[in-house]
Each structure stands twice: as structure tokens, then as C-alpha cells.
Amino acid sequence: xxxxxxxxxxYLHAEAAKKLNALYANRLFVxxxxxxxxxxNLGEFHDxxxxxxxxxxxTPEMALELATVLHRVALRVMENQLDVAKVQQAARAAAEGGxxxxxxxx
Numbered sequence: 450x451x452x453x454x455x456x457x458x459x460y461l462h463a464e465a466a467k468k469l470n471a472l473y474a475n476r477l478f479v480x481x482x483x484x485x486x487x488x489x490n491l492g493e494f495h496d497x498x499x500x501x502x503x504x505x506x507x508t509p510e511m512a513l514e515l516a517t518v519l520h521r522v523a524l525r526v527m528e529n530q531l532d533v534a535k536v537q538q539a540a541r542a543a544a545e546g547g548x549x550x551x552x553x554x555x
Contacts, residue, residue: 472502474492478501485508486506489506490502
């Protein structure tokens with residue numbers, strides 16, 4: 450069951466989004482366009498020369514919403530990576546007969 454913040458079909462949309470072709474981008478170029486619009490360009494930076502793949506144009510309000518979502522997702526991914534690292538560390542310690550974090554067995 451979905452929470453109040455998530456639509457019931459969130460899983461279906463997430464799975465459909467995973468099927469879209471993706472382009473590698475190592476840079477996000479942000480340009481104010483004037484007239485109350487912001488352009489976000491996804492691209493790569495090679496040999497001091499940018500190559501642009503795609504762009505989105507949005508209002509500042511939409512850009513702030515996007516930034517908020519990216520921030521929340523990035524924090525969640527980082528938390529999950531920390532959790533995975535802790536589990537991996539505990540598994541290695543158990544395999545070596547020790548305790549996680551260098552503690553002595555009890």
C-alpha cells in the first residue's frame with residue numbers, strides 16, 4: 450500500500466522509467482534564460498569542451514522542486530550505501546572470526 454505522499458501506481462512508473470534509454474552525463478550545466486526561465490543541460494565535459502546531450506527548461510519554482518527531490522533522493526541513496534557498507538563490514542568481520550568495528554569477540 451502506498452503512503453499518502455506516493456501515488457498508488459508509483460511502482461509502475463518507477464519500473465517504466467527504468468526501461469528508458471539513459472545517457473551518461475558527468476556535468477549539469479545551469480543557465481538562466483531570462484524571462485523567468487532556467488535551462489538545465491545534461492552533458493559531458495571532455496578536453497575542455499562540453500558536449501550537451503539534452504536539456505530541460507523550467508520555471509524557478511519547478512527548478513527548486515527538482516532540487517528538493519534530488520536532494521532527498523541523494524540523501525536516501527547515501528544512507529543506504531552506509532547501511533550496505535556496515536553490513537558488508539560485519540560480514541567480513543564474521544568471516545574472519547572477529548567483530549565489526551575491530552571489537553573483540555565476547
